[in-house]
Structures are given as structure tokens and as C-alpha cells.
Amino acid sequence: MxxxxxxxxxxxxxxxxxxxxxxxxxxxxxxxxxxxxxxxxxxxxxxxxxxxxxxxxxxxxxxxxxxxxxQRGVGSSSHATCQTDAEYQDFYAGDFRDRSPAALQGVVNRSRQFAKNCQQRSGDLVKYLxxxxxxxxxxxxxxxxxxxxxxxxxxxxxxxxxxxxxxxxxxxxxxxxxxxxxxxxATWQQAELGQPMSFQRRFEQDFLRWIAKYDSVYHYGSTAAEAKATWEARRTSLHDHPITIGSLTIGPNQLDNATLQGMYNADLRWRPLASVLAALEHWDTATPAERQLVEKTFANYLSPGFAAAFFPVTCNDTPWNRDLAYWLRQSATDTKKYPLVGARELAYAATCASWPKSDAPHVxxxxxxxxxxxxxxxxxxxxxxxxxxxxxxxxxxxxxxxxxxxxxxxxxxxxxxxxxxxxxxxxxxxxxxxxxxxxxxxxxxxxxxx
CATH class of the missing domain: 3.40.50.1820 (Alpha/Beta hydrolase fold, catalytic domain)
Known part of the structure; x- marks a missing residue:
């Protein structure tokens, strides 16, 4: 229509x-x-x-x-263009936990560039999404x-x-x-500020306890604390030695993304995620089937098209704090307390903080x-x-x-x-x-x- x-x-x-x-x-x-x-x-x-x-x-x-x-902005309907595939991969590259000045500036620069590209490549369409x-x-x-x-x-x-x-x-x-x-x-800012806590809660209180219960199957640790230590050690290893499968690079941010996606549904996602995490622990001897599952899991995280629909709505609907110093402080706190999702907070918030002010009505x-x-x-x-x-x-x-x-x-x-x-x-x-x-x-x- x-x-x-x-x-x-x-x-x-x-x-x-x-x-x-x-x-x-x-x-x-x-x-x-x-x-x-x-x-x-x-x-x-x-x-x-x-x-x-x-x-x-x-x-x-x-x-x-x-x-x-x-919805407008999505799929087969009129939609915006904000990133190439390469720019999308670059947006999630590196390690969002890295709080060095150079790393933080890189995150902010990529977020600002995303917002700028949306306006330049899609014109005034994005303000109506x-x-x-x-x-x-x-x-x-x-x-x-x-x-x-x-x-x-x-x-x-x-x-x-x-x-x-x-x-x-x-x-x-x-x-x-x-x-x-x-x-x-509420506002989208308030909504997204609650997610680091809730993803960390689901990960630590539910998933890690579950995978530890089946240590005889996954060999990931017999307690939630041991399983968390295994996961954190693998994340550190991927920071220093990312895994490459064809054009796909699996680094620490990709481990975060795959893990948080696995938190959405226990029946559908926990067993595949556990198998992927287990395979990463013996990557050199992983079977072809295990490697295929790993590739499929890490290749399936969102897309440039999803991002081009997600950010216009969340940035346009309700106001955001546009003070970068605030987001540097807030993201430092959430990265420390709730690292699974808190680490990416700056990338998402800096996008909306640099977005043109919206005149969308308050409902x-x-x-x-x-x-x-x-x-x-x-x-x-x-x-x-x-x-x-x-x-x-x-x-x-x-x-x-x-x-x-x-x-x-x-x-x-x-x-x-x-x-x-x-x-x-x-x-x-x-x-x-x-x-x-x-x-x-x-x-x-x-x-x-x-």
C-alpha cells in the first residue's frame, strides 16, 4: 500500500x-x-x-x-540505507570493553559516521522512520x-x-x-539502559547454571562460576587471537553478540550456543560439523538492513542525552557491572546522541x-x-x-x-x-x- x-x-x-x-x-x-x-x-x-x-x-x-x-524502514517496504556490509562489520569490530582513549574515540567516530551516512544516503526519509x-x-x-x-x-x-x-x-x-x-x-534511552542488567542476569543466573549442570556434555565447568571463567578466558583469547573463517572474523564483540542472542530462548538456542562455546574450546580439533555450526552462529547476527531500521526508530522516537561525557561515564559503569551488553552501550548511545534532533510527537x-x-x-x-x-x-x-x-x-x-x-x-x-x-x-x- x-x-x-x-x-x-x-x-x-x-x-x-x-x-x-x-x-x-x-x-x-x-x-x-x-x-x-x-x-x-x-x-x-x-x-x-x-x-x-x-x-x-x-x-x-x-x-x-x-x-x-x-514496517516503514524495514525489508520490502520503503527503507533507508546507512551502511555497506564492510561498514557494518567495522561497526562491531574490535573489543567494546577496551576503554583506552584510542578505542573509545574509534567507537564514537564509527557511531557518528553511521548517523551521518544514514542522512547522506537516505535523505529526509530517516526522519519519518x-x-x-x-x-x-x-x-x-x-x-x-x-x-x-x-x-x-x-x-x-x-x-x-x-x-x-x-x-x-x-x-x-x-x-x-x-x-x-x-x-x-518511557524513552528509548531509559529502555536501553535497563538491558545490560537484564542480559547479564539471564546469562549468569540462568544460562551459566544450566551449562554447568551438563558439564559432562559440554566440559565448560561444573559450576556457574567455573563456566563464566571459561567464557571470559575465551573472550580474552579472542581479543589477542581472533578466529577467521573465510570472510568472517570472530573476536570478543562477536562472542558477546552470539552469546546475547542465545539468551532469548532456552529451548531453541541454549543447546546450539553451548555446542558452539564448547567447540571454541577445542577449535584446533573441532569437527567439520562443529565448525559449520560455529560459522552459522556467528554469521547470523543482525545485518546492515536491520541497523538501518533499528537506529532511526530508536533515535527518532524519544529524546536522548546528547552529552558525550555522560555516555563515557555511564558506559564505563555498565561495562564493568554488566559487560555482556554494557560494553556496547557507548556504540549504540553515541549513534543516537549524534542523530539529528527529531520532531516526532510524544505519545x-x-x-x-x-x-x-x-x-x-x-x-x-x-x-x-x-x-x-x-x-x-x-x-x-x-x-x-x-x-x-x-x-x-x-x-x-x-x-x-x-x-x-x-x-x-x-x-x-x-x-x-x-x-x-x-x-x-x-x-x-x-x-x-x-
Whole structure:
């Protein structure tokens, strides 16, 4: 579909194109209802998600047309260009823990260059890549579908998108599920400042204890402390002797990236990550299958296209502290306390600190005029930390929070947790929402294959 470049000044500048998708209801006799879903990031594609969604929840797929889209700035929709592949690799090169003056200046210079390149290569498009503009695109999509009200499902960043949509267009919301919540009542600066703690918590309290439990399989240490020491020693080794596989270089930042990506879902990611970490400990004798898994894991961290969608939204939506001295101090503290993600804080913050000031409107989320919204979050979610979800829940009056206790997966619905799925399905299909906040236990942690 075609949308205005700027919804607040339609007709000014060239229109943008938003690619959309639809999976029609399997049982249209139940009436015409639309469930709009969006992807996280910001920067992930939503186009192919309806097919997977209805496969995992066939009853919902029978009752709803499930629709999605690539948000402006993403994938098949009009998008920005900010980096070449080489520039992207350079952005993550080296060691973000290196606090020498030369290293810090290099990080800041690359962040400033990224922001400059976005403006030079994409023109004024980047200023219109923000959540407020995106929710206006969503409402046009709703209108083109010919319905007065939609239901909504959104995970991760899509909770921010959903909360903004519900705030700006409450009259068009029937039901909404916000899964793994950003603190969408706050600023992106506040949201991202919480992540170093939550990723470190997930890594040390959950993953390292798990891999130590299976020391007979992975030989990584029999306690969490021993496993952490093994990981830190490998990171130090990669600083001095990075591993090269073809055009891929695995240094300390790449170890951080692969590890933090592994924290998102225990069932899907812990066993592959543990196998990769184990293979790095005997790299000289690693099997071809182990080397292939390592290459696949380290080659899959984001992309220039993702970065070109992520930074415009996070830098445009809400104000950032633009004082570099503040970020040097803050990042030093977080690198020391929460190094897994805290070490990269300066690179991300310096990008937004050098970004042109945005005139994106401030959207205050209150819940006014809305039906009860269902929110989901696990207590040790690394990316959308529970403390932020509690804050968002408090801001969104009338919402109900389903807390998954004892776990830390990112994304609760359609995650093989029958307790969660039954609550969400009852809400989407019958409008039944818990009378009060409630809890579900997390599913058991995985066991090593074989």
C-alpha cells in the first residue's frame, strides 16, 4: 500500500510503500475479524509471520484474517540505507570493553559516521522512520481492510508499536496482546539502559547454571562460576587471537553478540550456543560439523538492513542525552557491572546522541478509552526486562499482566507453554480476560540432545 511520507503533512515529499500480507480466516462463517500482528526490533520483517502464526494457533487462524506488514524502514517496504556490509562489520569490530582513549574515540567516530551516512544516503526519509508514523500506516491498513476494529498481537518492540496504536486510535481496538514488553511509557534511552542488567542476569543466573549442570556434555565447568571463567578466558583469547573463517572474523564483540542472542530462548538456542562455546574450546580439533555450526552462529547476527531500521526508530522516537561525557561515564559503569551488553552501550548511545534532533510527537500511553489489554512477560526476559514491563503495565490502565515465573524466554505466546496459550486463546477467541494479574510457571529447561 502507498502511504504519506509524513502523516502530519500529507502531500509533502514522495509517498512511501508498505508491503503487507494476509492469511485469510480458515472459517469465514465465524464473521469478518482481523488480527493485525507486527514484528519486533525495530527492524524485523512481519510479512511471513501470519502463516507461522496460524500454524501454531489454528483456532485463532480459523476465526481471524491474520495480517502483517513490513514496517516503514524495514525489508520490502520503503527503507533507508546507512551502511555497506564492510561498514557494518567495522561497526562491531574490535573489543567494546577496551576503554583506552584510542578505542573509545574509534567507537564514537564509527557511531557518528553511521548517523551521518544514514542522512547522506537516505535523505529526509530517516526522519519519518518512527513509531508514530508507523501506527498511522497501520490504521490505513485497517481502513483498507474494511473493518472498524482490529485485534492485535505484538512481541518485543511491537508492544511499543501496539501501545502507541492503541493510544492514538483507541476506537479501532477490539483486543490486544502485548508480549514481552518494552517500557513503552518511557524513552528509548531509559529502555536501553535497563538491558545490560537484564542480559547479564539471564546469562549468569540462568544460562551459566544450566551449562554447568551438563558439564559432562559440554566440559565448560561444573559450576556457574567455573563456566563464566571459561567464557571470559575465551573472550580474552579472542581479543589477542581472533578466529577467521573465510570472510568472517570472530573476536570478543562477536562472542558477546552470539552469546546475547542465545539468551532469548532456552529451548531453541541454549543447546546450539553451548555446542558452539564448547567447540571454541577445542577449535584446533573441532569437527567439520562443529565448525559449520560455529560459522552459522556467528554469521547470523543482525545485518546492515536491520541497523538501518533499528537506529532511526530508536533515535527518532524519544529524546536522548546528547552529552558525550555522560555516555563515557555511564558506559564505563555498565561495562564493568554488566559487560555482556554494557560494553556496547557507548556504540549504540553515541549513534543516537549524534542523530539529528527529531520532531516526532510524544505519545503518552495511558489506556484511556481502551478495552482491557493482555500483557505477557517472563521474569528473566533479557531484552524486555520484567521491571520495564511492570512500569508499562502500571501506565496502561486496565491492562492485565500475565507473568511467566521461573523463566526468562523472550516471547511467551506460542512458546510451548500451555498455561500461557490457553489464556491468550480464550482472550482472542472469546474475549475472556483474567479478572486480575496472574502467573504461569515457565516450561522446563532443555536437556542436551543425546
Amino acid at each position: 502507498t502511504v504519506p511520507r509524513d502523516w502530519h503533512h500529507p502531500g509533502v515529499g514522495a509517498d512511501l510503500t508498505i508491503e503487507v500480507s494476509r492469511h485469510r480466516a480458515a472459517d469465514p462463517a465465524k464473521g469478518r475479524r482481523v488480527l493485525m500482528m507486527a514484528a519486533g526490533g525495530p527492524g524485523a520483517s512481519g510479512l511471513n509471520r501470519p502463516a507461522g502464526f496460524v500454524k501454531a494457533s489454528p483456532a485463532v487462524g480459523a476465526a481471524y484474517d491474520v495480517v502483517s506488514f513490513d 518512527n513509531t508514530d508514523q508507523a501506527v498511522h500506516d497501520m490504521d490505513l491498513f485497517r481502513a483498507l481492510l474494511g473493518v472498524q476494529k482490529i485485534s492485535y498481537y505484538g512481541p518485543s518492540y511491537a508492544t511499543w508499536l501496539g501501545a502507541y496504536y492503541a493510544t492514538e486510535f483507541p476506537q479501532h481496538v477490539e483486543r490486544a496482546v502485548l508480549d514481552s514488553n518494552e517500557p513503552f511509557d 503518552k500511553v495511558t489506556g484511556k478509552g481502551l478495552p482491557p489489554i493482555l500483557m505477557l512477560n517472563s521474569v528473566h526476559d533479557p531484552a524486555t526486562y520484567y521491571e520495564g514491563a511492570l512500569r508499562a503495565h502500571k501506565a496502561l490502565n486496565g491492562s492485565r499482566l500475565l507473568t511467566v515465573t521461573g523463566g526468562g524466554d523472550h516471547g511467551q505466546y506460542q512458546n510451548s507453554n500451555a498455561c500461557v496459550d490457553s489464556v491468550v486463546d480464550a482472550y482472542l477467541l472469546k474475549g475472556r480476560i483474567p479478572a486480575h494479574d496472574m502467573t504461569c510457571p515457565s516450561k522446563p529447561l532443555p536437556t542436551p540432545a543425546g
